[in-house]
């Protein structure tokens with residue numbers, strides 16, 4: 001390093017040079033396993049496949065919990081944290097897309113804060129369980145018995161919250177509502193007498209769910225059925241395959257509808273994405 005005029009070496013320059021050399025040495029002497037872990041983390045961060053697997057697709061196009069690669073990744077020795085296993089999928093529409101039936105503020109809090117918290121807590125519960133972190137959320141929830149007992153409750157609640165909400169966002173859309181068509185419409189009419197009859201029974205399931213939970217239209221044993229689950233229990237607990245589901249937690253409607261859950265359910269029919277429901281019905285029948 002050249003000595004500046006006067007013979008004084010700039011201490012910042014020296015420190016930067018030493019730090020670079022130290023980081024290079026650390027990189028080359030890191031145990032292979034640690035290097036592999038870092039490489040995997042860098043790959044995941046760069047490729048955006050955190051939390052892949054839900055409903056058979058990557059859900060990390062953009063996410064609240066996505067760890068963006070930092071420019072100092074290779075040189076900062078404090079970045080040895082664990083990979084984030086799951087992340088919040090972005091809403092497939094703007095926060096205000098479902099107005100006036102579901103207000104933008106509710107959507108923002110519901111998606112960013114509530115769904116965000118489920119994912120944060122799920123990732124926290126899975127720390128130190130690389131085998132579970134590597135699985136899809138479906139595989140974890142299908143086999144809750146194989147989750148260690150000390151984290152099973154947290155995984156059931158937070159993993160369930162992640163699964164349910166990831167589906168819920170897709171089951172609504174701007175300009176939704178109307179009536180189902182095709183095979184799904186025929187099956188609803190055959191099972192419940194009419195679409196109006198179905199809506200009445202589905203609403204009753206939502207109203208009848210004491211406390212917090214979900215009302216579902218499921219395919220169970222090849223037939224359409226209406227059911228509800230408590231808290232964040234999913235279709236896997238209910239033993240069916242979801243066609244539609246409505247979140248009846250107060251956080252889904254309180255800002256606009258306060259305690260009147262029935263009005264929220266009535267309004268929700270205006271935003272249902274029946275195309276998505278038909279797709280799920282068709283897949284469930286296979």
Ligand SMILES: [Fe+2]
Nearest residue numbers: 114247249252
């Ligand atoms: Fe919710």
